[in-house]
Amino acid sequence: MAVDPAVTIILVLVYVAITLVLGYLGYKKTIHAEDYLLAGRDSHPVIIALSYGATFISTSAIVGFGGVAANLGMGLIWLTVFNIGVGILLAFVLFGKKTREKGAETGAITFPDLMGKIFNTPKLQFISGIIILLGMPLYTAAVLIGGARFLETTLSISYTTALIGFAVIVALYVIYGGLIAVMYTDAFQGAIMLIGMTILLVLTYIYVGGVTAGHKALAAMSDLVPETLAGQGMTGWASMPELGSPIWFTLITTLVLGVGIGVLAQPQLVVRFMTARENRALNRAVLVGGPFILMMTGVAFTVGALTNVYFYQHMGKIAIDAAGGNVDSVIPLYINTAMPDLFVIIFMLTLLSAAMSTLSSLYHTMGTALVCDLWGRGQKCAMSLRANQIGCIVMMILSVVLALAMPASIIARATAMFMGLCASAFLPAFAVGVYSKRPSRAGAMASMISGAFIWFFYTVFIHTAEAKALGISQFLTGSVTILGAPWTVIDPLVIALPISLIVMVSFQVRERSVGVKSQV
Incomplete structure (x- = not known):
C-alpha cells in the first residue's frame, strides 16, 4: 500500500480507541444480566437499525460478494432487493414487532430461550443452542x-x-460491555x-x-465473458444468466x-428486535435500516461489476483476470490500484468495521448460547454476568483455533451456508411461534430437526460446492455427489426449507383439527 504507514497506524489506533471507549460506556451501563444480554430492552431506533445492519453486513458482502459481482455481474443486485424487502421491511415489520412482543411477554433473553418459551419446552431451547454452536463458529472463523x-x-x-489481536480487541468490549457495548460499537x-x-460509489x-x-x-x-462462464450460462456482466x-x-x-431469506432467522439479528422498548422504535428503525442496507450491498455489487470496466480500460483485462483468478482479491486490488491513498485507509476502516460489527455479535450470541441455553438452561437463562x-x-478461543486451521477463501460461501442453515432449521418454527396462539410443540421440534438434518445431508452429499471441498461423499460413496445436475447446483436451502415448512404446517394443522374435534 502506498499510504504512509505512520498515518495508517495513527488512524487505526484512533479507531480502536473510539471502539474501546464505546465498549467502556456499554460496560458502565451494564448492571444487570438483562443489560448484558438484551441491552436493557431500551435501545434507540437508530442504534437498533445501525447495529442490525452492521451485524448483517460483514466483509463477505463488501469483499466476497463484491468479487462475486465482478465475476458474475449485476444480477447479484437482486440480492439487494431481497435484503431490503425481506431482511429489513419484512423482518422488522412482520417479524420484528411480534418477536419483541413475545420476548417481553415471556421474558426471553436469547433466541433459543425465546423458542423454548414460545413452545413451552426446554428441549427446543437446547436444540436451538446446539444448532447455533455447530454452525456459528465456522462463520465466525471465516x-x-x-x-x-x-x-x-x-x-x-x-x-x-x-x-x-483482532479477536482480542473485539472480545474485550463484548465480554465486559455485553450487548449494550456491541450495539454502541456497531452503530x-x-x-x-x-x-x-x-x-x-462516487x-x-x-x-x-x-x-x-x-x-x-x-x-x-x-463478448469478453470467459468461455468457461459462457458455457455455464453467463450472458454478460450487465444481464442475467440464462434461465x-x-x-x-x-x-x-x-x-x-x-442470503436474502436466511437473514430472517439469524439468532444474532433476531435478538436486536427484543432490545426495543416499543413497536414504534422498530418502525423508525426501518427508515434507517433500509437506506443503510441499500448503500452497503447495492454499492458493493454495483462497484464489483463496474471494476470490469475500470480494469479493461486501464489494463486490458477483465476484473477476475486482473486479480489472478481470485474472486476475493478483486475489490482489494481495485481499491489499491484506483483509489487515492487516503481512501485506502478509509476503506480499510470500512472493512474493519464490517468485520468487527459482525464478529462482536457472533461472539455474544455464541457465548450466551453456550451458557444460557445449554449449561444454564432452566435457571432463568441468565445465571450471572461472569458466567x-x-x-x-x-x-472466542474456539473461533480463533478454527480460523488458524481454515483457509482464507471461504467468507462468502460461509455466509451463504450459515444463513441457509438458519433459515432451514429455524424459520418455519420461528414464524409459526411468534404468530400462533397455540403453536405446535411437536411440529417445531420435527421442523427444526428435519430442516437442519436435510440441510447438512444435502450440503455433504449433493451440493457440489461444499461436497467437493468436504470430501465426505467421495470417501463414503466413491463419488463427489450422489446425484447429478441440476441438483448439484441447487442450494440446500431450496430443498431443506420447504420440507421444514411442510413438516411444521402439517403438525400445526393436525393438532388444530384434533383440538377442534375434541371441543365438538
Missing part, C-alpha cells in the same frame, strides 16, 4: 480470517498476530461503513466516465435466496 488477512497486508504484521462502525461506501462512477457511460461500457463487454443454467442456479438459489462473560471467552 469473518475472523477476512479481518486478519486484511490487517496482515495493510499493517505488515504476521497473520497469527493480526488474528489474535459507530455502521456510520464508518456508510461513509466509506458512499465515497467508493469515485467509481467518476473513474468509469459517469453512471450512463459506465453501465453502457459494462453492457458492451458481453436454468448452472450460474443462474448459483446466483438465485445460493446467493439471492440463501456469560466466560462463555464469550470460550467461544
Whole structure:
C-alpha cells in the first residue's frame, strides 16, 4: 500500500480507541444480566437499525460478494432487493414487532430461550443452542480470517498476530460491555461503513466516465465473458444468466435466496428486535435500516461489476483476470490500484468495521448460547454476568483455533451456508411461534430437526460446492455427489426449507383439527 504507514497506524489506533471507549460506556451501563444480554430492552431506533445492519453486513458482502459481482455481474443486485424487502421491511415489520412482543411477554433473553418459551419446552431451547454452536463458529472463523488477512497486508504484521489481536480487541468490549457495548460499537462502525461506501460509489462512477457511460461500457463487454462462464450460462456482466443454467442456479438459489431469506432467522439479528422498548422504535428503525442496507450491498455489487470496466480500460483485462483468478482479491486490488491513498485507509476502516460489527455479535450470541441455553438452561437463562462473560471467552478461543486451521477463501460461501442453515432449521418454527396462539410443540421440534438434518445431508452429499471441498461423499460413496445436475447446483436451502415448512404446517394443522374435534 502506498499510504504512509505512520498515518495508517495513527488512524487505526484512533479507531480502536473510539471502539474501546464505546465498549467502556456499554460496560458502565451494564448492571444487570438483562443489560448484558438484551441491552436493557431500551435501545434507540437508530442504534437498533445501525447495529442490525452492521451485524448483517460483514466483509463477505463488501469483499466476497463484491468479487462475486465482478465475476458474475449485476444480477447479484437482486440480492439487494431481497435484503431490503425481506431482511429489513419484512423482518422488522412482520417479524420484528411480534418477536419483541413475545420476548417481553415471556421474558426471553436469547433466541433459543425465546423458542423454548414460545413452545413451552426446554428441549427446543437446547436444540436451538446446539444448532447455533455447530454452525456459528465456522462463520465466525471465516469473518475472523477476512479481518486478519486484511490487517496482515495493510499493517505488515504476521497473520497469527493480526488474528489474535483482532479477536482480542473485539472480545474485550463484548465480554465486559455485553450487548449494550456491541450495539454502541456497531452503530459507530455502521456510520464508518456508510461513509466509506458512499465515497467508493462516487469515485467509481467518476473513474468509469459517469453512471450512463459506465453501465453502457459494462453492457458492451458481453463478448469478453470467459468461455468457461459462457458455457455455464453467463450472458454478460450487465444481464442475467440464462434461465436454468448452472450460474443462474448459483446466483438465485445460493446467493439471492440463501442470503436474502436466511437473514430472517439469524439468532444474532433476531435478538436486536427484543432490545426495543416499543413497536414504534422498530418502525423508525426501518427508515434507517433500509437506506443503510441499500448503500452497503447495492454499492458493493454495483462497484464489483463496474471494476470490469475500470480494469479493461486501464489494463486490458477483465476484473477476475486482473486479480489472478481470485474472486476475493478483486475489490482489494481495485481499491489499491484506483483509489487515492487516503481512501485506502478509509476503506480499510470500512472493512474493519464490517468485520468487527459482525464478529462482536457472533461472539455474544455464541457465548450466551453456550451458557444460557445449554449449561444454564432452566435457571432463568441468565445465571450471572461472569458466567456469560466466560462463555464469550470460550467461544472466542474456539473461533480463533478454527480460523488458524481454515483457509482464507471461504467468507462468502460461509455466509451463504450459515444463513441457509438458519433459515432451514429455524424459520418455519420461528414464524409459526411468534404468530400462533397455540403453536405446535411437536411440529417445531420435527421442523427444526428435519430442516437442519436435510440441510447438512444435502450440503455433504449433493451440493457440489461444499461436497467437493468436504470430501465426505467421495470417501463414503466413491463419488463427489450422489446425484447429478441440476441438483448439484441447487442450494440446500431450496430443498431443506420447504420440507421444514411442510413438516411444521402439517403438525400445526393436525393438532388444530384434533383440538377442534375434541371441543365438538
